[in-house]
Amino acid sequence: MLKVTEIFKSIQGESTRTGLPCLFVRLTGCNLRCTWCDTEYAFYGGTAMSVEDILNALAPHKVSLVEITGGEPLLQDAVYPLMQALLDGGYTVMLETGGSLPLDKVPAAVIKIVDVKCPGSGEVLQNRYDNLECLQPHDEVKFVIADRTDYEWSRNALQQYGIDKKVQVLFSPVYDKLPLKDLTEWVLEDGLLVRVQTQLHKWIWGEDAIGV
Numbered sequence: 124m125l126k127v128t129e130i131f132k133s134i135q136g137e138s139t140r141t142g143l144p145c146l147f148v149r150l151t152g153c154n155l156r157c158t159w160c161d162t163e164y165a166f167y168g169g170t171a172m173s174v175e176d177i178l179n180a181l182a183p184h185k186v187s188l189v190e191i192t193g194g195e196p197l198l199q200d201a202v203y204p205l206m207q208a209l210l211d212g213g214y215t216v217m218l219e220t221g222g223s224l225p226l227d228k229v230p231a232a233v234i235k236i237v238d239v240k241c242p243g244s245g246e247v248l249q250n251r252y253d254n255l256e257c258l259q260p261h262d263e264v265k266f267v268i269a270d271r272t273d274y275e276w277s278r279n280a281l282q283q284y285g286i287d288k289k290v291q292v293l294f295s296p297v298y299d300k301l302p303l304k305d306l307t308e309w310v311l312e313d314g315l316l317v318r319v320q321t322q323l324h325k326w327i328w329g330e331d332a333i334g335v
């Protein structure tokens with residue numbers, strides 16, 4: 124059984140697949156406490172569901188892209204059979220993870236979106252840099268940036284670990300904290316090979332909407 128906070132249909136609001144219709148499975152519980160986390164309601168509670176219950180909840184929507192997120196989805200062991208069952212059911216599966224837990228057991232066909240936590244998150248010491256070895260070309264690495272200090276730290280991490288040589292890198296401002304324009308201009312000034320992104324669902328439905 125898995126603890127599930129919510130299952131919903133929306134557009135993918137982040138990553139290179141932004142704008143595509145997508146189903147979301149938000150698992151309950153997180154081992155981190157990022158200062159700016161927009162999903163604190165997923166830390167506790169949740170409904171117990173089996174893999175079959177989750178497949179049955181997704182099927183009527185007739186959307187083939189699904190993202191498993193949280194909370195931290197890799198905290199629950201049953202996430203592995205869930206990912207495999209979704210792949211076997213013909214879904215394109217994305218996994219959104221905070222980067223503090225090992226990635227080596229994630230099925231190769233799953234598209235991993237891995238955060239590298241910046242100092243402004245308060246969780247920079249939790250990054251597992253050996254995870255960068257597990258990345259495949261279809262995976263993406265996301266830096267959520269609160270200010271200029273985070274930006275310079277991210278720029279340095281890119282260079283130190285050669286992340287932009289391996290996968291698509293996303294630079295995302297902390298919503299309502301760092302203006303998108305500032306981040307964009309810094310990236311252009313420095314000629315970084317990264318994709319600036321914003322959380323599109325918040326521009327559509329507002330930052331406090333849940334289940335979108």
Ligand SMILES: C[S@@+](CC[C@H](N)C(=O)[O-])C[C@H]1O[C@@H](n2cnc3c(N)ncnc32)[C@H](O)[C@@H]1O
Nearest residue numbers: 159160161162193194219220221238267297298
């Ligand atoms: C809620 S987390 C769940 C998955 C996992 N715990 C993680 O951190 O990647 C989903 C994504 O939302 C991002 N996020 C959370 N709060 C945000 C905010 N206020 N502004 C921008 N991105 C945010 C996280 O950094 C992460 O990339």
Ligand SMILES: Nc1nc2[nH]cc(C(=O)O)c2c(=O)[nH]1
Nearest residue numbers: 133135136137192219324335
């Ligand atoms: N629309 C929408 N797209 C998203 N992409 C990643 C999300 C997440 O919370 O992990 C998310 C989310 O919460 N909503």
Ligand code: SF4
Nearest residue numbers: 153155157160194221
């Ligand atoms: S790791 Fe993800 S869910 Fe957990 S506190 Fe950070 S942003 Fe929120």
Ligand SMILES: [Mg+2]
Nearest residue numbers: 161162192322
């Ligand atoms: Mg979200």
